[in-house]
Amino acid sequence: MMSRTGAEAINLYLIGFMGVGKSAVGRGVARVLKMQFIDSDRAIEETIGTSIREYFEKEGESAFRDREREFIESGHPSHGCVVACGGGLPIASGMIELLRARGVVVSLFAGPETILERTKHSDKRPLLNVPDPAGRVEELLREREAIYMQAGPGICTDNRALQEVILHLARIYHREAMRFSNSAAGSAER
Numbered sequence: 001m002m003s004r005t006g007a008e009a010i011n012l013y014l015i016g017f018m019g020v021g022k023s024a025v026g027r028g029v030a031r032v033l034k035m036q037f038i039d040s041d042r043a044i045e046e047t048i049g050t051s052i053r054e055y056f057e058k059e060g061e062s063a064f065r066d067r068e069r070e071f072i073e074s075g076h077p078s079h080g081c082v083v084a085c086g087g088g089l090p091i092a093s094g095m096i097e098l099l100r101a102r103g104v105v106v107s108l109f110a111g112p113e114t115i116l117e118r119t120k121h122s123d124k125r126p127l128l129n130v131p132d133p134a135g136r137v138e139e140l141l142r143e144r145e146a147i148y149m150q151a152g153p154g155i156c157t158d159n160r161a162l163q164e165v166i167l168h169l170a171r172i173y174h175r176e177a178m179r180f181s182n183s184a185a186g187s188a189e190r
């Protein structure tokens with residue numbers, strides 16, 4: 001039996017470092033799965049009424065992390081959406097568990113060169129707006145990679161066509177959504 005798609009489907013959370021392709025891949029897979037696409041950064045910007053860059057400047061990173069937690073806890077639909085999560089969203093303690101309780105979690109990966117290339121013109125990434133972005137990327141990857149790797153299945157997006165990554169992800173989603181439903185049914189019976 002195929003897993004459900006559309007508005008009733010189990011949510012899919014895409015996590016991974018800045019620039020690994022969460023938004024592009026997420027938008028594409030949402031189309032394939034007939035689900036709604038949500039970018040956590042965009043949704044939070046709408047709620048706070050300002051840009052992430054300005055919010056970091058005025059309120060600081062930890063206030064932004066609180067907004068991310070609220071978004072996951074109560075700021076998005078419980079079914080039918082593909083969520084591209086900001087790179088730091090799953091890092092704080094308890095966030096991976098929150099995501100895994102709400103749906104399927106898949107990590108995307110890319111090498112530091114790809115990440116730097118894809119992020120160099122962005123101004124929504126204050127953490128990389130420093131004199132040595134390459135050093136910062138390496139440092140943050142060292143801190144975060146184990147968390148991304150342990151969260152669930154992973155896909156590398158380096159040197160792969162977008163469409164190929166999207167179809168690969170859709171297959172993983174179907175498999176993992178079945179597992180998620182079976183384990184939810186199992187825990188309801190216990």
Ligand code: S3P
Nearest residue numbers: 017018019086087088124125126
């Ligand atoms: C961040 C990643 C960004 C954005 C913010 C902080 C991070 O999102 O949430 O600049 O800590 O890795 P993307 O991963 O979509 O670039």
